[in-house]
Amino acid sequence: MPYESVIGLEVHAQLLTESKIFCGCSTRFGASPNQHTCPVCLGLPGVLPVLNKKVVDFALRAALATHCTVAPTSRWARKNYFYPDLPKGYQISMYELPIAEHGYVEVADQGQAKKVRLTRIHMEEDAGKSIHDAEAGASLVDLNRTGVPLLEIVSEPDIRSAAEAGHYLRSLRALLQYIEVCDGNMEEGSLRCDANVSIRPQGSAELCTRTEIKNLNSFRAVEKAIEHEIQRQSEVVETGDRVVQETRLWDADREVTRPMRSKEFAHDYRYFPDPDLLPLVVDQAWVEHVRAELPELPAARRARFIHDYGLPAYDAEVLTARKDVADYFEASVRACPAAPKVVSNWVMDSVLRFVKEEKLDTALKIETWPCSPEHLGMLIGLIQDGTISTTIAKTVYEEMRQTGHPPEEIIEAKGLRQVSDTDTLQAAITEVLTANPDKVEAYRGGKEKLLGFFVGQVMRATQGKANPQMVNTLLRQKLSQ
Amino acid sequence: MRITPDEVRQIATLARLSFTEEELTELTQHFDTILTYVDKLGELQTDSVEPTAHAVAVSAPLRDDVVTNTPNAAQTDALLANAPSRKTHFFRVPKIIE
Structure with a gap:
């Protein structure tokens, strides 16, 4: 049975602000470990986050560039899970009331334009970084990235192939770069992508069980992993099994996806409104100000x-x-x-x-x-x-x-000026023809391919400066005399 | 009962907490009392009431995008001093993945 794939992408874009989303630490990449941390981003007791206005400006730019509806009021939520690179034990994100919804990205594919709809865009803070291979039995944690602002951009499942996912991601990246909110560097992790993939019988409208693929850190990885996952799911269905809803990791070396162990990923985030932050109110004047400055x-x-x-x-x-x-x-x-x-x-x-x-x-x-x-x-x-x-x-x-x-x-x-002077060119041609009487004979005998040889010789004699069209015309005239 | 001991156990697991069976029974009762109390709100007609996002009816204060924390070794050391284990300027934790 022919299947079609149904793909949605979740993209995280690191915003190009100077300071973090909720504190005055620098976002600069490459500092020595934990240098850009403070009691706020480390989640020490007694601190309060204060929102960086530029993060909202950037979110609005992205929202307008993708034709989203901006919410007059949006709200911060806590996404709760434990991981050593998340010092507070929760990530400040947005849940029920994101800042923007219902947009679309125009995807260019060799002249064909397709719209991929966006479900939502919201702001959130990044987590830190862990190094696993420095020491046996221990991981090292650097929290410089903790609190760096991110936009999460979630597409509708409008994408139908791995190649199309690549086109969408490239278009989205170009857009974010155009509006100068993200540098789009996938290898350095400033643009990250997770893919939701399912398959269904061609032409059917049902939504089937999907898997989420993580660890896609290049365009190639996105395309390869989705291709592999479509193939894997088709084989599962062909053999009469069911696709299991799960999170899978892309292994770029072996070019396969493998299930993430349940411990690596808690599905129950117990979102609730963050009591430390007030609702974000964006009035029309703010939106119009951002719109006026869009390129x-x-x-x-x-x-x-x-x-x-x-x-x-x-x-x-x-x-x-x-x-x-x-x-x-x-x-x-x-x-x-x-x-x-x-x-x-x-x-x-x-x-x-x-x-x-x-x-x-x-x-x-x-x-x-x-x-x-x-x-x-x-x-x-x-x-x-x-x-x-x-x-x-x-x-x-x-x-x-x-x-x-x-x-x-x-x-x-x-002295590279082109020689278009007939006398000079004639002289060079005569010289070349005189030096190659046998070839002239052969040409006149029907080996017309030799014209290229003569042109080459004349070009050489003039250090490439002869006007090629004129050399051609003059040679033909001379040889047919 | 509005909540089962299994649900409480699940929440405890997600919060990395562990309890004895007696504590679990007691907690389940506490949870139930709280949920019953909150359920009272469901009896009110709230169709025409705007959802309250925060107890204080003001919008979020904002800060300009300016770096105000200049990195210095003394502060990083002070922050790392809270950690049970460190290596140079890294936090050191039990191995996350094998």
């Missing part, structure tokens, strides 16, 4: 790139996946407004490849580019007006990358 969002920008620059959907998708890349592209186009598609090709091929190779895109903002967008636009302008060929442009680009000099300066200094 253009990826979906709108994608549509504008297709419409205004005539770019293919694929290009628009790649270029708008990051705000800084989209900004870079637009700055380049300003320097070369006549050829946006050529600029797009250069940004995708040369610039982004370098950025990826050098891992310049691991931070929220790409700080170092191979060259300035203005210089790139100028370079492409020089190809367009015939000053240099595309091949020479690659050389100039390399030089720009290494020296930071503007393209014209490099072209002048190295």
